Amino acid sequence: MRETKELYGTLVTFTTGVETIQKEVGKKVQSQLPKDYGGQ
Numbered sequence: 001m002r003e004t005k006e007l008y009g010t011l012v013t014f015t016t017g018v019e020t021i022q023k024e025v026g027k028k029v030q031s032q033l034p035k036d037y038g039g040q
Helices: 002-032
Strands: none
Touching: none
């Protein structure tokens, strides 16, 4: 049972990390786009 909890915790941490990276990449891409294409 403890192994399952540890694995789940690792999975949640990994998923959160991936979401954070995706948001950061999204912001960078947006800031590099011309204003006509939804850039800031």
